[in-house]
Amino acid sequence: MSAAPIPQPYPRISDPDDKAYGCLDTNTLKPHPYKIPVEVLTQMIREAIDKANQKSSRESISIPADATTEDLSKAYRRAGKDLFRYFKRYYEDPASTAHQVYKKHYRDVGVEQFRSRVIQKGRMNSGWRYQFLLLDCAVHSQRFKSVSDLGLAEADFSAVIEFVKPDLPPLSLYVSVKNRRNTLGGQDWPKSIRALETVAMNDRNRIGPYCCVFGIAMDRGQRSIKIEQRTGQAYSANTEVWLSDFLWPFFANYSYEEIMKLVLDVLLSVQESEKLISQIQAPDEVLESFGLECRKAGLVNDEGYFDDPYKLIQFFCK
Numbered sequence: 001m002s003a004a005p006i007p008q009p010y011p012r013i014s015d016p017d018d019k020a021y022g023c024l025d026t027n028t029l030k031p032h033p034y035k036i037p038v039e040v041l042t043q044m045i046r047e048a049i050d051k052a053n054q055k056s057s058r059e060s061i062s063i064p065a066d067a068t069t070e071d072l073s074k075a076y077r078r079a080g081k082d083l084f085r086y087f088k089r090y091y092e093d094p095a096s097t098a099h100q101v102y103k104k105h106y107r108d109v110g111v112e113q114f115r116s117r118v119i120q121k122g123r124m125n126s127g128w129r130y131q132f133l134l135l136d137c138a139v140h141s142q143r144f145k146s147v148s149d150l151g152l153a154e155a156d157f158s159a160v161i162e163f164v165k166p167d168l169p170p171l172s173l174y175v176s177v178k179n180r181r182n183t184l185g186g187q188d189w190p191k192s193i194r195a196l197e198t199v200a201m202n203d204r205n206r207i208g209p210y211c212c213v214f215g216i217a218m219d220r221g222q223r224s225i226k227i228e229q230r231t232g233q234a235y236s237a238n239t240e241v242w243l244s245d246f247l248w249p250f251f252a253n254y255s256y257e258e259i260m261k262l263v264l265d266v267l268l269s270v271q272e273s274e275k276l277i278s279q280i281q282a283p284d285e286v287l288e289s290f291g292l293e294c295r296k297a298g299l300v301n302d303e304g305y306f307d308d309p310y311k312l313i314q315f316f317c318k
Contacts, residue, residue, distance in 0.1 A: 052128035084294065213241075
């Protein structure tokens with residue numbers, strides 16, 4: 001990573017024994033003047049769930065309620081092709097996956113891939129849900145001077161907050177919401193930090209200092225600044241990681257547990273509980289469509305078995 005950006009001139013925690021040493025001193029910011037009523041927050045949760053479902057469905061296969069037999073058949077064939085593309089794109093690594101599926105039947109591999117894709121779709125849906133909800137909480141909290149939906153790959157929203165001291169210019173927060181810390185791999189953090197901070201630095205409408213935040217919606221804990229292990233130096237003194245126990249109270253004035261209980265209340269009221277992954281059955285038509293794609297690619301023999309691991313290496317690597 002290139003030289004770290006110059007630290008922004010906002011109040012920071014100066015006690016070296018504090019785990020949040022060097023982070024924004026939030027006691028200098030204007031506090032929450034108001035608590036969003038439960039009934040309002042509940043409606044916000046419903047809307048966040050609906051918007052997330054529109055953005056990325058949790059359903060394994062999207063089938064309209066009024067689908068005909070022909071529509072159903074088309075949906076299954078399309079799902080089988082999507083499953084094949086997922087198989088090619090989201091392998092563990094070429095060698096390990098080739099070794100794992102060698103001598104396995106495409107139906108067994110297809111079931112495993114189908115369930116893995118359901119897990120991935122659920123995680124993506126949850127990510128959108130809490131991104132939408134956190135933004136709405138910031139908007140309705142009345143704590144912030146302004147909140148803007150950025151909708152960028154690098155940053156989800158920005159929020160401007162004033163300090164208690166009226167002579168200080170407001171602080172602009174640039175927030176990227178992630179499900180969990182491991183959403184970003186270790187090698188991805190420097191690039192993501194740099195990209196988020198570039199958004200902040202290039203914002204021509206910004207007045208005053210900025211602070212960049214990676215908001216982790218579902219990992220417990222407080223906050224920290226990412227440190228490069230080799231040098232022991234911060235990637236950027238202006239970029240912090242806020243875990244769920246700090247993130248939700250800051251923007252919503254509700255604890256992480258309170259938010260999750262309210263989300264559960266809404267889910268219980270609008271839909272039946274989801275099946276366990278082990279209970280999910282892949283439709284035969286989807287598996288046959290997946291198998292057909294495997295045959296077209298020359299990955300399985302006449303009996304439907306992956307019989308040549310080196311063909312799989314070529315398939316994954318090309």
